[in-house]
Amino acid sequence: MLGRDDFAGDWRLARRIVDRHGGMHGDFTGTAVLTLAGADGLDYVEAGQMRFGDAPPMQATRRYHWQFRPGLVLVRFADGRDFHSFMPTGQAAGTDHPCGEDYYTVTYDFTRWPDWRATWVVTGPRKDYTSVTDCRRAAV
Template identity: 30%
Template sequence: MSPESFDISRYVGQWRLERQSTDGATMAGLACIKRSGELFPYEEQGKLRLATGQQFAFSRSYYFVSEGGDLLSYFDPGRSQPFLHFHMRESTGEHSGKAVHYCGDDTYQATFRFERGVSFATEYVIKGPQKDLVLSTTYVRDSGIVDDAPRPELSVGFHADNTIP
């Protein structure tokens, strides 16, 4: 039996996320993956709690593209190069991939693991002159939502040129 190709469209929908950082910070919130043509906009938001107890709202967004079984991640869909390019591999129903991103003097080593459309996890090992931490995130489907309908909690709108308003 040949390996099954990775397809990000299986992960369209809303997800609950929990993130742990080796510096003691934790994050909890919601993430949403939508489909917009060949792009899969990703948006997350929630609450960040620092090791000191301080709490802040957080959010971030980027775009996924599935290409030949690989997963590409872009900050801006207009850029020609992804900031992460995962060569996805399949093993016993799970797809995983690794990628590296260089940001100035900092290095981000990322690992993504996707399990049969029901959960996924990410890990970023971040090293640099002022950084030395690991961010580990788990995602589980939110109430079984699997379609790409807009949600009141997270809603990414697009202009005609695919930029976020």
């Protein structure tokens, strides 16, 4: 099973979003930097460029905190609110995340480690999209 030290460091990200509600797709390219935070955590900071359809690219950032427990990673938003959790091994669904009337489900795939993937399917009255993020260790 993967642990905190396996994820620490710099990652290159490529994300593809298929928005069924809006009838378009988007692409994100950027990085995620996971830095040690306390005895059992990592701070996750993602930054890059997002492009939807023919619109000009825009800067995009995300921040999370990952807390490692035996066999489990708890993911929280930067403000400390719970987001979801996942098992850092094989291919498995993480916990779901309701957000208002919209619903987020995630599957992680670590079978090609050190490359890995997170696939989110989001459905609800305001959102209907799939987001696939491929993560690859950044060159040193």
